[in-house]
Amino acid sequence: MNYASWIQRVGATIVDFIPFAVIAGIGGAVDSDMGAVFWIFYLIGLVYLIFNRWYLGGQGATIGKKALGLRLISEQSGQPIGMAMAFVRDICHFVDSIICYIGYLFPLWDAKRQTIADKIVKTVVIKAA
Structure with missing residues (x-):
């Protein structure tokens, strides 16, 4: 299998989070007092993250992974993992974080x-064909 490199995975993650940062940043610029407008923009960004990370990720590729030609699949079946397992995988990234973020360097x-989260939920990130 043609596994994605660490730098490709980092690039995909950066691409995934840019829209959230832009949306939340606009909210902060428009409403620097963190009032209702800020929180509306923040929630819009959060909805984007949920859709991208869990729905699209569960179908095999977030926006960032698509942009870099990568796919997230089950190690066992070779198929996309579905929204629920994409959610579980993101929760498991907590384990990657608690040991000084070493899990992200695996x-x-x-x-x-x-990553450690990938090992827990038995997923791999590969280069798309």
């Missing part, structure tokens, strides 16, 4: 280039 030396 793809640098792991044979399947998996």
